[in-house]
Amino acid sequence: MLQKIKWMMSAYSEHKVRLLLLIILTPIHAAVFMMDPLVLKYIFDSISDQNPTLPRYLQFLENWARTLGLSQIGGAVAILILFAATTLVIYISLQGTRAWMNMRLEWIFRQRAFDATTELGPDFFNKFRTGDLVTRMTDDVAEKLSWFACSGIFRFYEAVLLVAFGLFNMLTLDSKLTLYTMAPLPILIVVYIFTSSKLDNRFDWLQSRISLVNNTMEAAFSGMRVIKAYSREQMWRRKFERIINDRRSAEIKAVRAWSAIEMLYTHIWQFGFFLVVMFGGAMAVTGTITIGDFVAFMVYLRIMVYPMFDIGAFLVKGRQSAVSIDRLQAIDSFPPMVVNRDFNTVEIDFSQISFADVSFHYGNENRTAVRDVTFEVNRGETVALVGRVGSGKSTIVSLLTRTIDPTAGAVRLDGREITTLPLESYRDIIGYVPQEPILFSETLENNIRFGNGDASNESLTELIELAQLREQLERFPKGLQTLIGTRGLNISGGEKQRVAIARALARQPKILILDDCTSALDARTEEDLWAALDEVMPDMTCFVVTHRTREMQKADQILLFDEGIIADRGTHEELLMRSELYRELYERSELEEQVKG
DSSP, X not given: OHHHHHHHHGGGTTOHHHHHHHHHHHHHHHHHHTTHHHHHHHHHHHHTTSOOOOOGGXXXXXXXXXXXXXXXXXXXXXXXXHHHHHHHHHHHHHHHHHHHHHHXXXXXXXXXXXXXXXXXXXXXXXXXXHHHHHHHHTIIIIIIIHHIIIIIHHHHHHHHHHHHHHHHHHHHHOHHHHHHHTTTHHHHHHHHHHHHHHHHHHHHHHHHHHHHHHHHHHHHHHTHHHHHHTTOHHHHHHHHHHHHHHHHHHHHHHHHHHHXXXXXXXXXXXXXXXXXXXXXXXXXXXXXXXHXXXXXXXXXXXXXXXXXXXXXXXXXXXXXXXXXXXXXHHHHTSOOXXXXXXXXXXXXXXXXXXXXXXXXXXXXXXXXXXXEEEEEEETTOEEEEEESTTSSHHHXXXXXXXXXOOSEEEEEETTEEGGGSOHHHHHHTEEEEOSSOOOOSSBHHHHHHTTOTTOOHXXXXXXXXXXXXXXXXXXXXXXXXXXXXXXXXXXXXXXXXXXXXXXXXXXXXXXEEEESTTTTSOHHHHHHHHHHHHHHOTTOEEEEEOOOHHHHHHOSEEEEEETTEEEEEEOHHHHHHHOHHHHHHHHHHHHHHHHHO
């Protein structure tokens, strides 16, 4: 629990002044507020001629009232008004500060979680689904944690102080009657002990159901074309209805548990009213205490109902927030696959990139993706990575882009391991076009400029020509300002690939990685693209993951992968003559291209 508190309070590191304000003003507000019943006692005892006195620490106010020429009761009323004005000003300051911090903490927690995800590798996104991450950064942060981290804690702090000041003042009036008032406290402690684990389970189950709803929606929206193509709309409606009913059931169970426990806290404490009325009334009648004492006790109990409610809410919301903190800490504590050892930015140049006995295996899987891979590529060369599905080509791409690091061996630029280079500087020299281009819901221009926000309009025009996008742009009414829908659903696969190529080239990379990125292009467009790339690639090292015959033939070197190792290497002609696996892949690719026309 202490670790959770430290994690939560670390968000205050940049807001120490506001934190100090809350810490100082809260006890002042509680102390002033809990003096009202003492002044009321003074008024009632004055009316009943029972020789009223104010506590020693308030007698200076009584003297102040007399200097104003006020009567005994009039002075007490003036003191009440003074206390009311003071508590109002302090309360407004506290409420405003707490509300501001609630919003600020929501931003901090969400930004912290998002920043952590951007540093993590493929293993993280294999474990955490998109909908679950969205739930953690929205519902867990906004609905469960941000209010508790400020208002919840400081309302509890205020409630404890109010109860403490109230009990202190009540003890000064009559200790025996105060003990009657405290009778419900042991019962409340027992209730908390026996209900805390049940609340944990209810809240954890609820958050998992919310995540499942978001996962299902994300999967449905992303795969809507496939759902419609296979006429599975009814099936998905039934599935979503079942999942949303599970969430509703989890919500109802959590609310029932929460409401029942809050009611217990509130009503058990109100049992003190019965004891005070019964025993305090008898004591007032017999003269053991004054009428003012009895009134003060009743007012104190009335005031302390709401603090006890806040204490109960804190205990309940605390269990709920603890679950959300666990879910956010799971993101924070997830180990990154790549560690940046140098945060300085440097200009990187090289004449050769090499793999030396590189192996990689996924930690949670009992399999090796690539094993003992060794090769060298000189600046300006084009290398084709070919092989069957699952042979290790994509892992080599991930190692080149440093989204993962080798578990054995080393990737080097001119003999220097890339793990010793500043990560940002290294990735700045890479242009990457994935097999399935990911475009953002932005304009075409912004998607291209994503590769280089400083690209001039002239270079943008050149990139469009290089990527063979000019004819497509002419067909769009708004040209470069055409807004792309989610994941580029309103443009074709070939157009998405061209935009992704233009985006990669905008970086003016020294290493260009093309991961089967021309599969959606027709033969003429592909030929024009490669002709254009040849003009800009003399100094660019190019890695091409491909099964296209034209790309294989153009490569200076072909690396043939099979079951995670380099089965053979050489030029197209050399491999065609000596490798049966390469001939099989080449002939299959040639046949596919002929079928496609």
